[in-house]
Amino acid sequence: MSGGNLFQLLLPLLLQTFPDYSYMNLSIFFEPLNEDMYAALNKPRTLGAYINRFVGKFPDWRTADIALIGVNEVRGLDTEEASEPKAVPAPARAVRQKLYNLNKGTGRCQLVDLGNLRPGITLEDTYLRLKEIVEVLISYNTIPVIIGGSHDLEYGQYLGYEHLDRVVNMVTVDSSVDMTEDPEATPNKKQLRKILMHEPNYLFSLGQIGYQSYLVEPEVMATLEKLHFEAYRVGEVHRNVQEMEPVVRVADLLTFDVSAIRHQDAPGYEPANPFGLTGEEACQICWYAGLNDTLTSLGIYEYNPELDNRGLTAMTIATMIWYFVEGFYHRKNELTFNSKQFTKYAVAFNDDNPDRMIFYKSKSSEKWWLEVEALSSDKGSRIVPCSYEDYLQAIKGEVPNRWILTQARIG
Structure with missing residues (x-):
């Protein structure tokens, strides 16, 4: 060995x-x-x-x-x-x-x-x-x-x-x-x-x-x-x-x-x-x-x-x-999304898209995150980093590609 x-x-x-x-x-x-x-x-x-x-x-x-x-x-x-x-x-x-x-x-x-x-x-x-x-x-x-x-x-x-x-x-x-x-x-x-x-x-x-x-x-x-x-x-x-x-x-x-x-x-x-x-x-x-x-x-x-x-x-x-x-040395420790550090946005959808999409925006760094629901109810959801462009795409009624890829991976 x-x-x-x-x-x-x-x-x-x-x-x-x-x-x-x-x-x-x-x-x-x-x-x-x-x-x-x-x-x-x-x-x-x-x-x-x-x-x-x-x-x-x-x-x-x-x-x-x-x-x-x-x-x-x-x-x-x-x-x-x-x-x-x-x-x-x-x-x-x-x-x-x-x-x-x-x-x-x-x-x-x-x-x-x-x-x-x-x-x-x-x-x-x-x-x-x-x-x-x-x-x-x-x-x-x-x-x-x-x-x-x-x-x-x-x-x-x-x-x-x-x-x-x-x-x-x-x-x-x-x-x-x-x-x-x-x-x-x-x-x-x-x-x-x-x-x-x-x-x-x-x-x-x-x-x-x-x-x-x-x-x-x-x-x-x-x-x-x-x-x-x-x-x-x-x-x-x-x-x-x-x-x-x-x-x-x-x-x-x-x-x-x-x-x-x-x-x-x-x-x-x-x-x-x-x-x-x-x-x-x-x-x-x-x-x-x-x-x-x-x-x-x-x-x-x-x-x-x-x-x-x-x-x-x-x-x-x-x-x-x-x-x-x-x-x-400029990290913000932004890992908990139920705190007062974030603003939560809900975007409604119609047709075959998800009913709504949840975004989080940090009040200090202004970075964005996206909550992705799993296809299977027993797998919960995952919050992943995203950009402001993803949010703008969602409010236009389009599903961001990042959401699609993440949901496909978590199943």
Whole structure:
């Protein structure tokens, strides 16, 4: 049995027997940072001066709001038969050098940097190792921000939610949809299929943002439609990036493939793509993710420092993380809809439509939610994020597509 599998089996017992086991032993999975390299980044009022990082003593992440994790694993870019980890330029190091030099935002800042996760013996072991790290961190309400190699690592990030015993919502930002059935494809092109096929199945919804039609197989898009998942082309993001806010707001975890950003703003990936999100749009999406009260992990993948001669991609990613952190510290805790924080709207319908549709609007943030009744009376209802445009569509007598997709999923 591999070390990753053994740890997975023993962790629940160890946590019950020794409550401080996870705190004392997470350090064995991480490589400390180079103290000489990061000591120079402790400039007053910059993030580097406020981040407790692993250079000697492993930081107490239990009291932190956000934990940075570097994962230098790129075997997902090759065939699945690849076994030994490759020696690659550390993507997180370049990002850290930019991030630590950014000025701290307003409010408090309780961040830790756990260093770089040691790759497993096999790629699957790395997934399981990442799973355990994510599982433990979110159990302590500490949000992992993963700066990774290949995008298939999102599979390990997703596995970290298996212990919750509830369905979860996932959003991925990518220029393609990594669900190919091609047996010759590399792992970073088919991890979404692994997620969909995983047992037990606890994925309720998947939102795909920024895809480009000419990079996606028609059969893949047909699968997304059949499963009643939301997908938005990059042109739709360009037209109105604000409409992506309710898509992101539903997520428990969000993953971001750097290839979703146009090459002009982030050249550190391959193959180069002249089209995609702008750097500003990427930061806007990360700001939405930070604001999301339910989001508990963020992964940013596919950055290759060897292709980033002037550090532009590292700066773009660092700024995305900065906006995520700022968004987190502006959360409103808007999760209870029977409070005086919300205004309730009822929209009446006729004909074959539902009798009425219930909307909620926050008095402080002015965000909107939509209550969706299940087709089966024993399944109750679900309140999901929506936009003001959905409300305007309803008062015109049209059923919003978001309502239709959600009801189809809950049955």
